[in-house]
Amino acid sequence: MTLIYSAFWGDSVTAAEQLVSKEKSNLNYLVADYLAEVTMGLLARRKASLSRNLKGASKGGYISEFITLVIARLLPDIHKHNIKVITNAGGLDPVSCKLAIETLAADLKIPITVAAITGDDILPRFNDLCKSQSLKPFSPVPGSSPDTLPKGDKEVLSLNAYLGAIPIARALDSGAQIVVTGRVVDSALVVGPLIHEFKWMATDYDKLASASLAGHIIECGAQATGGNYTDWEESAFSLNGGYANIGYPIVECHPSGEFFVTKPSETGGVVNVKSVTEQMLYEVLDPAIYILPDVILDLTRVKIEQVDEARVRVSGARGKIPTELLKVSGIYVDGYKMTGEIVVCGIDAWKKSVVIANAILSRTRLLFAKFGMKDFRATNIEPLGAEHTYGPHARTKHTREVVLRITVHHDDPQALKIFAMELAPAATSMAPGVTGGGSGRPHPSPNLVHFSSLISKSLVTPAFTITNVSEDIPFTGPMSNRTYGDVEKSDGDKQAHTEGEYTLKMPLIKIAHGRSGDKGDTCNIGKEETFLVCGCEFKYEDNVGSAFIEKSGIIARHPKYYGFLKRMLTEEAVRTYMSHVCNGIVKRYVVPGCYALNFVFTKSLGGGGLSSLRVDRQGKTFAQMLLSYEVEVPNGLISRL
Template sequence: MTKPVRIGCYSAFWGDSVAAAKQLVELEGANLDYLVADYLAEVTMGILAARRQRRMMQGKEKGIDHIHEFITLVLRPLLPALVKNGTKVITNAGGLDPVGCKEAIEQLLDKLNITGIKVAAVYGDDVLADKSSPTLDAFKQLTPFSTISSVDHAKDSDRLPANDEPILSMNAYFGAKGVAAALDQGAHIVVTGRVVDSALVVAPLIHEFRWHPSQPDYFDKLASASLAGHVIECGCQCTGGNFTDWREAAFSPYGGYSNMGYPIVEVQANGHFIVTKPERTGGVVSTASVSEQILYEILDPARYLLPDVILDMRQVQLKLVGQNRVLVQGAKGYQPTPWLKCSGIFLDGWKLSGELLVGGAEAKDKALAVGDAIYKRVSKMYQDNGMEPLRDFNMEALGSESIFGANGQRNDTREVVLRLTGHHNDTAALRLLAMEVIPSATCMAPGITGGGSGRPKPIPNLVHFPCLIPKTEVKARLVVGVQGQPQVMEWDTWDQAQSFAQLPTVPSIPSPTTQGPFVKTKLIHVALGRSGDKGDVSNIGIIARKPEYLPFIKRSLTEEIMTKTMNHVCKGSVTRFELPGLHALNFVLTHSLGGGGLSSMIMDRQGKTFAQQVLSSVDVELPADLLSANARL
């Protein structure tokens, strides 16, 4: 057995804890081979694109289009220790300008008088860069992206902009090859633009273990490495963050939530890996916490489509092999598709959100009455002033279980936050809406006070859309070192026959055989859950707490039950997938986030609460003798 490669991840998104990288570098020292960080979400790409557009509208061509905090908050204080320990750094902090990020790092190295460190940038993901027009008309072979079909790309897909509608940004999701090539050429720090999150982990493993397509188990290794990247790319979400059994992490030894341990994977040459965290840190690494993260933001678990491989996680199995150490095995890999997923952003009008605190008896009813009155009042003003009506309007009484829809049970609450959101093409119309929110405190219901953030302002309504383009239309580029010349990365072969549409079958979750007697219990007593977003799609992963519970969970939690439970947000389809190896089910809900994280008007625009809604709302019927007394509460 070769020495495992140890990779730690300190950032799950742009805004993660500034103490995370310091923790991993100081506590792991020279034992950490690679430090990786994920900064780019769909929302982040929208923020960067909007910032760039504002700058260009002001006539400023030059600006910072990468994640500058990576340089100021991570590299500046930690570079001496990273260099001393021999730890290499890989991150997608390059954002919309990886080359500019590389140059900024090289300037920092000069300022700190640190020599011998080679910096590389992987770029070329901006597929609009060579287009004469930033519209879909510029692409000859662009198709929608379906979250529930790998061959019918238009099936239940998110909406695309009109062919002639201007696009702010459009970036392809690259794989690991460019980063691996940079490491092969001696790079110590590699920055990228839009890559799949797992590529930050897959690339150093390709480099270290010399994995090659000629090896018979190459795609299985890539699949396992991709799963390792998927597990740790969201930071503490595999070490007790966002965990159903939250008390285990919150009150864990060494500080609990206040000192959460960031994740580390120890990967062997065969692709098998152990998930762990630094010693003497809070949080928990268990089969339950890792299972939840594996289910996070996945679609069809048999076809987790990546640029370099198709990951099949249906038969993945976990084993606790030590304190806060979980072994992950069983991932299968297949030749990738001919397509590359792209993340696009376009502008569709403006939106505005305002908040009021409403207290006292009948708080929910008062709040909804006020919201309705404000809407009618402003609509009349638009009519009187010859303005178009609001394109859309949404109000929520937060604190009254509004996110549960018809399943909400808190009509008696004495304190709610009324949240109003409007969508319009004219900022002047939205400013009028903003001016009419605060006066309700004196001319409407009693017990109203401001939300504390002052008068709201209109913001661009950015819309994210996913799509597919052929790999033949885009290639990654690489530049290594100060005097490095641009290099073009060629794609490895892909599956032209689309055999991924007919993957091997695996044993399905069996039907229950017990005849009863049965008792009902809330799903949370017998299952864990995790949910997340992919554009306007949410997934809800449900994991049985014990394998013997799974057949009964499967029988009780059907697509029909999930549709009924989540119909207050889900306006599309519900599809159930099975993961027998993890004793889990995954539900994919299309058109369930009000347009997606950037443009949605609902409070939970990324589906983060969806699994907890289902766990606490759905009843499951199990044999009485199968449940512990505690589970029947």
């Protein structure tokens, strides 16, 4: 049994305790995923800041909350019940995280064996790798532009290759009870324990694919158990406390590769075909070629079946020989950004807020000219509360209250401080109904940009350290020369005949559900395996060279709707409807096993989770927008709704 309690750095601190307290008698592995591109950027910024303040190398590159809020409280139970813990909380410094756990365990007089997985950090080799052209730009979506490496004097804060599951398995083989990694693919945290437990070979591709899918489904914590779920009321008002006591996911895995998804008893939330299918499609580009270090996962024929009230069976994942390349995730600093918010109330609040925002920017630009400063590199105005994110599909601009959000980008932090000073005077020198945002005067922060590239596995050597012994685990075994962006047409993409005349218009959500989110975030591509972006309304200007991917999975509520969805939701139709947020292309992939369509949007996030000036930096709202799309439903389907 494998349990996951954390989806990201900042997830609920109650999750680990819930799982250990309720499942400790039969719990084998407790897994925690803390990292994403955004997280790596925040860790890099914190580590760099500490290093400057301490005038030397710092140890601030790992998730300290893992030590203080999980290990410090749960180590007695973890040791008593022989629960193994696997986490990427090591971030940029897994060895220091390992030492911190060992120090705490010694203070508690609890014997514990901790291993650290290293080898992902290739920042010291950045210049040499660039000179030798060993870092290769790539394009994850046919027709999109490849990423570019940072140029000029940009400060690169981190550079990490995505490692796989084999080093984790080897550490467990060597007796580790806690394994701390740096940047590995999220699913490896589950695949590693299963390789160790079932003694799978590196060539057991279907089993590795199934394990990868299990890891992928639970890597985002409660998103598999009713969080971020289209039919949200089912989860919010579920028995045992709903959201307030939402259960975190459990996967029960078998040597054959088959697995079940469930949650602890007497917890809120839901585990059903819909919730698990939404999570399966989350952050996946081409469902036929989900590229991971240990296997290429094909999930187009996956079946998800309800077997009990909060329990589903997942089967049908297929695996293919892995690529000889690894994705590399990097973070660099590109100027500074700032967000200011004020509340605007009264009749015509939307109109007033737009006028006020442009006036504040104009006043600031006049001061820039007076002081000999350059103009903003980018600005973005968002009147939140007037359906701003829906663009031309907004149904009201007559709201009497909005939060005016203005985000700006500049090379000089002093220029941003001038902008901050010009926010407050709007209350006395502009339209009536302006009041403070409640958070005080904003402060500039470094604008972190994510970039992605590829590197040969031969140039990266994973290793694990246990007690005081280290062992290299070089990549071995068969590898293909397949690259990101290769196209493989999924089966079952035939245009279905739809009976009857179009008679009733209704929002897509009546016959479909779905979920969206970025596939990581990077400057010109980017998560687990790829990503991209776009411009925003008003005066936003794209960061030079940035392109980010967002994807939305749309799933038929009944198999009989699937042919209709394929007919109606063409790439052109979706691109037209979402044109206010998508400046690139839309690519559609079919997933016939679960009656779904996967849409990938390029140039759609304004720079992604770290550098975007938008309020929705990761495309979390895209599926909700698309589910508002009105479709003409034929007579033959209406009776089935």
